[in-house]
Amino acid sequence: MSLTPAEVRHVAMLARLGLEPGEEEFYAGQLSAILAHIDRLRELDTDAIPPTAQAVPLQARMREDEPQAGLPQERALAGAPEARDGYFVVGAIQEAEP
């Protein structure tokens, strides 16, 4: 299975990874080689095999509905690239939520 530069562009956008000129071809080549190895999985008939839901069977543990204090605002914002008046600030969004 081979990946075209156009597909690399699509996938990179889905993952919000910028691409410099030439990188589409470069990664297309590398990813295609990896996918070529991965293609051997097709040799296996897995129709009747269930996917692994958990590597190790675990009981789902839940927590009680008890509120607890979290982080104070300054610490929540401490690492923010840009913050103002208690908010995180981001640039022009331009698009509604997907």
Add this chain to the structure above:
Amino acid sequence: MIEREEPRVGAFLRVTEDLARAQAAEADQRLAVGEGITPLTGIPMAIKDVICVRGVETTAGSRILSGFRPPYDATVIARLREAGAVFLGMTNCDEFAMGSSTENSAYHPTRNPHDPSRVPGGSSGGSAAAVAAGEAVYALGTDTGGSIRQPAALCGVVGMKPTYGRVSRYGLIAFASSLDQIGPFATGVRDVALVLQAVSGADPRDATSADRPVDLLSELEAGVGGLRLGVPREYFQVEGMEPGVKATVERALLTLERAGAELVEVSLPHTDYGLAAYYLIAPAECSSNLARFDAVRYGLRVEGGSLLETYLRTRRHGFGPEVRRRIMLGTYALSAGYYDAYYLKAQKVRTLIAEDFEQAFLHCDAIVSATSPVVAFPLGAKLADPLAMYLNDVLTLGANLAGLPGISVPCGTSEGLPVGLQVLAPQWKEATALRVARAYEVARD
């Protein structure tokens, strides 16, 4: 020791001198008063840069987290603080734990203490090297496809990955959520057991941590008399296995036989498919786990004007090529039209691999093999071809896929470089793996 070794080895990303001194003083207090003393009190240790330490810069070996100081401790760190440990600093690793040589660190490579022109292995190369160079008595690493065991083998130290769910992942910067585990490095099996015992156990903050009693030490010195050790034929036939490594490991198996173990040939028929399954599941999970690095709440921001441009530039410059490769691979494996053929398929093959081990364990108590098919390779030797690098993990990643505990113990050298013997046990049977490794250690020395 650190000052002496660091210029040569480069195991650390940052040394937390003030913190270590304060903790050492506090440990002295405990020892003087005779209270709060544990086997780990006052012992200096190092932490892989993917495990969050409150207030200490933790970057996952990446530029995208440069300057990030977590406002909280990982659970294992909290437990170690309570035990009176002394934190020397954060050790180098492949970026976001993705790699087998520590060359993918955004900061600098780490060098193998046995031969500084060679890699220490990865992704926990810094932790392995710190212990091998005598800079720390023990260190924490993480293992997703072999990232503790393989560097342990290449650096000639002991390293262990516990059963999935044995140690809390809370505070571990996630790479692949269903595969990641935290584990210790030390020079001896006993120390590894002590550290693992101290950090293991259920954590209410980690829903994937198991509520099981932790008793890893009771069998430690029981020896291998009467134990059956499975030797998987496929593990001795993997592509690229160096003859010297094979020979060294076979000698180690004979040592175990002489010590009373019975060697049994077993088969893990889907071995050749493990890498393919792993390199779909791990990238898929990481592509999702790394989506939070978006320049909004923490970490690097490379301004692009609009939100979208900022995302694109930050993530292009903040992540190195291997990380970006895996994010793209993982995104592709999950994408519409490909999910069934890739991610879902890989999860089914994962079931087959887990069943292989279950079958094998019907005939043996533990499985033994080489940890790595090769000894430490020169820096730069495997960077051109991602697949060549991935092949380093063929013997270790099966245990991650199946959730099994595994340990690597030094078993000699080949061409003057360390070789590791891997012991895998069934889920929750760390005690068995430790027992076999300890018995080997005793017989070897």
Add this chain to the structure above:
Amino acid sequence: MTDSRWEAVIGLEVHAQLATRSKMFCSCPTTYLGAPPNTNVCEVCLGMPGVLPVINRRAVELTVKTALALGCRVARHTRFDRKNYFYPDLPKGYQISQYELPIGREGRLELNGRTVRVARVHLEEDTGKLLHAGDALETASESLVDLNRAGVPLMEIVSEPDLTSAEEAKDYAIALREILRAIGASEADMEKGQLRAEANVSVRPRGSTELGVKTEIKNINSFRFLQRAVEHEIRRQIEVLESGGVIVQETRGWSEAEQRTFSQRSKEYAQDYRYFPEPDLPPLELDLAWVERLRASLPELPPARRRRLVEQYGLPEFDAGQLTLDATTADLFEATVAAGAPAKQAANWIIGFRPSLPAEDLAELIRLVVEGTINREQGLEVLQEAQASGRSPAALVQERGLAQVSDEAALAAVIEQVLVENPKAVADVRAGRQQAIGALLGQVRRATGGRANMKLATEMLRRRLEA
């Protein structure tokens, strides 16, 4: 609005914030309304590196109860999945939701004699909030992110496209709200953002069984807007189709100011959520016994209660409807009747005056009026006083000597007096102008300080005047 050539096909997706005290996957409180930004957060809901989600048991409980109340099949195996996309109000870059194995499936809601099928009920986490400079998302040069709301438990209820009109869509949403409130799953106040609705709308030629292209309407935050937006969209689609155009499958927003829906088409890239099972949360096995206990704990739901009030108490449907607007009112009614008040009167008093008396006292008061001991006006006074003082109506009546004058002798005396003092009115009545009786009765009332049993007095006065 009716159009004989076309019919509308509408499905509703409703999100309800659950009435838990803490968030879905962390212990932050859910009381964030009015709080300064980013003061109700922790490392988990901020999506910091290394954090992990832990499920809030109560959120699962409330979702199971809702699924049961809607007649759903509750899953034995359920699990969470990741929905992956980038947006600044989504800290992790994915939302933990449910895709493949939701908690509830295949339920129904009875609406005005029709059945609306509920496709699924599932659980997920809410996102944070965005403020846009200058208010318009599309043109804002920057936006502010507040994550106080991120991680609040959200239940999503998706209907099949069984709704056939905008009004029905609104009624369905209101009926859902009623149920959510009755079982305590959510306050479901649309104004507080606790209930949000999205409508999928399409039209097709009347009688056709094929589905037309649908659009999704978002940003609806009141029942009225919901009805208007859907109505508008139906009309818009009909106009487009009738003029030979095609409907584009897209998301549309509702502008209350302009009274129209507008396209919010995403520009370049298609959305691909890449759902996969959440690896940080083991799948949940819902214990059958636990689910049955939750089913047993469900209160009688409003539609069933309405029917029963009509049947059991012989009340008109309007009364039953008014009484079941909330559970407390209906409870008061039934308790009051149990304490001895006649049903219709109890309904009248409760609907008319919204009393805040204990049921026994209310029943007592109603009986005093029905038996004629006091009249209705006096009853109202006693009601106010009893509510204010907490004293029992009987005690108050006694104390204030409010008991109606029902003594015939005493009344007769008063009537005689009134007749003597009002000869003109008497003459008017005798002359056939019956309405003059009112004036005389008014005098009787005044003479008795408002305490005359007016029914009796009227009877007696008439008899006296006929004599």
